[in-house]
Amino acid sequence: MNLKIPTFFLLSMLINSSVFSAESNLKIEPLKQDSLSRLNSESSFQSTSSSCLPILAPYCEDFEDSSWVGYYPSFGPGFYGSIGNCWSRSDSTGFIWSFKTGGSTWNSSGPGQSVVSTTGKYMFTQPDGNSPINSTSITTPWFDLTALDTPAVYFKSHLYGTAIQSLSVDIDFGNGWTSASGPNTLISLAPTQQKNSPWQQNIVNLLQYQNDTVRFRITGTRSAQAAKIAVDDFCIDEAPFCPPALASFYDYGNFLSRGFVASNVPTNAQCTWDFGDGSSGSGTPAFHTYSTPGSYNVKLTVQLPCGSVDDTTQIVNVCSSLGNPVFTFQENGFTYDFQVSSGGNGSSGFLWDFGDGNxxxxxxxSHTYSSSGIFNVTLKSYNNCNDTNSFSSVIDICDPADSILANWTAQLVSTGPAGMVIDFDAEVSLGATYYKWYFGDGDSGVGKVVTHTYNPPGLFYNVTLAVSNDCNGADAITKSLTTIGTNEEELNSNKIWPTVLSRGQKLYFTTNRNPSRFRNKIKIIDSLGRIMKYYKMSDGIEIPSHWPSGSYFIKIDNKTFKFFLTK
Structure with a gap:
């Protein structure tokens, strides 16, 4: 395998004239420590190691071998410990990365135990006295990622303590720690753990650095002295399986204001938008208002936490306005001619719903209805941007051949010093659309169901109901309020069933009386007083299909029953 070794590595090797013995993981074995370590002449503080060849990933550092030596407790000169080969750290002796086993002895900061019980060694930031230094870093060797298909960096961390500000990991892929957009920070963690919380496993996808040679800088920052930031098991290896990200979206809204929704993405996916007019957004749904109409290339980028990325671009047409349509019509029997009368500005077409399924x-x-009835007609206008506006109107189509019949029932609600309250109901009328009441006391009202108060109370009032429809049909009926007395109760008693039925249905009797004891035949009379037919008592009377809708009365001996026949 060919390694990509940057020029600065070759120069460094020539200058130092070092001799290397490569192991299987390409770690470099030094000939002697003096040629590999740079010591601070005043403090004997080891801050960096010699130049090394890049290490071929995968690689894992658990800080367990003897090269990782902790900071001596006395903080005296020459007791600053040591670090592994090809690693380097800040010369910040007042706040440095050191190494230890077991939990922190401080109650205010540090982990409660090592990753590996009480014997495992880990790396942590060692505060020193009252040092004003608030940031310290340690840098890894260079790693060659060409052997990894989906490279990722793994490490465990423990951040407990109010003085801790952050733990960050930066990457250098040959151009330094910063780029045009700022620091090359892979991840930044804040203190969210308690002393005895488990260590946190962190994974950062490095797919964009595949085939690069990289190194990492681990930096801890603090705001006060007591800040023990801990790191262990720093590894570069294949990323865990990450499902592919699939980017797709749809937009909605009217005119210049649009909403954008990413389709079928996990809740933890990161969605970023380029709206095509120089503006951007994030999340789903995302909202944007364009300043001018036009066609825009909108781009959605979806990234999963494990690193999978996908994007898609769609053309979104944006229009400025659309008129509110209105229609008029002319009728000729059952045929209606509709036309858009206003509000067509900005539209590219019109759709009609005639309310009868057509x-x-x-x-x-033009549309011809097959029957009379009430229909809700809707006109919808649309434009090239899928914006819509609609207008609806109800039309009442009647058949001049249909009969119209006025009739009403009444119910006594209450009577007292304030008067007698009566509920009137014209539901039993046929073919009517409009209802006008004359209550017999000089007052009048409109509507299918009305309530009226009589004062003085009494049943001596004659009430007239006048009905009409849109086919110029009209009828009227006048009845006395005495019909709500005992005769009315007898008339409406449920001794037959059903009291409302359709043609072809059977009418039954619910009386306990033996049918054989009825002396006469059953006589059915319509609302105009015409005798429709005589029947013998049986277990049911089937209503003929040719009978018109309306109210009917059944006379059996001296008893009268009422039923209503619908269409």
């Missing part, structure tokens, strides 16, 4: 399109349409 549809049409265009600025003028």
């Amino acid at each position: 549809f049409g399109s265009g600025t003028t349409v």
